[in-house]
């Protein structure tokens with residue numbers, strides 16, 4: 133599974149790095165099923181800057197980009213009373229780019245600053261805890277580079293939301309990449325990016341959090357302790373299974389800290405009969 137995931141990832145990276153962002157690689161408003169923008173609520177502007185945001189909520193792998201954009205538009209035009217989604221581009225957790233508000237209109241914001249004269253790009257995730265995926269970084273770099281060319285935006289006019297008003301957006305794990313782009317390093321952003329290890333290191337390799345959850349679920353399943361799906365989401369069922377596993381085997385494995393995750397990873401390779409039924 134791990135090897136397969138790596139091959140797929142390498143393949144995707146090859147595709148991303150050899151092509152620039154074109155109209156075909158951006159999911160258009162038509163294809164995600166956008167409703168028309170409510171023009172009476174929006175103002176025209178001219179583009180001088182680029183601002184990067186995060187969505188500020190955890191990445192949602194159960195929904196497609198199209199579903200997320202339709203949801204955001206419904207919320208924006210309904211509860212928020214905005215003309216459209218507040219951002220001009222949305223980059224989902226996999227790096228797929230969706231077309232947001234038409235570029236000729238100024239964006240909208242929940243915070244006290246003027247969003248006009250800026251292209252607003254949002255990346256899905258809460259980057260004070262999560263880290264942007266490699267796909268998101270590649271897409272952001274390609275998109276920002278092409279927008280800079282198209283609208284003659286100099287690098288020093290690339291900023292994060294927090295540069296304009298008090299907010300934690302775009303999060304501590306995305307901000308350094310915004311700084312790199314502002315320093316003129318957009319074109320090699322993706323190739324120089326090393327994602328921080330979020331799960332645990334074991335045997336010299338980094339395992340992501342979702343990957344560890346998936347391995348733990350597989351382990352618990354193989355010992356008859358887990359009856360749920362192996363999906364990498366560590367919910368109540370997974371927690372209960374691990375608790376039962378620990379109780380039956382006199383162990384104290386956990387997924388709550390990097391150290392405990394590393395210990396658990398090591399245990400997956402151990403042989404011996406374990407069960408939940410004694």
Ligand SMILES: [Zn+2]
Nearest residue numbers: 185186293301
């Ligand atoms: Zn923001």
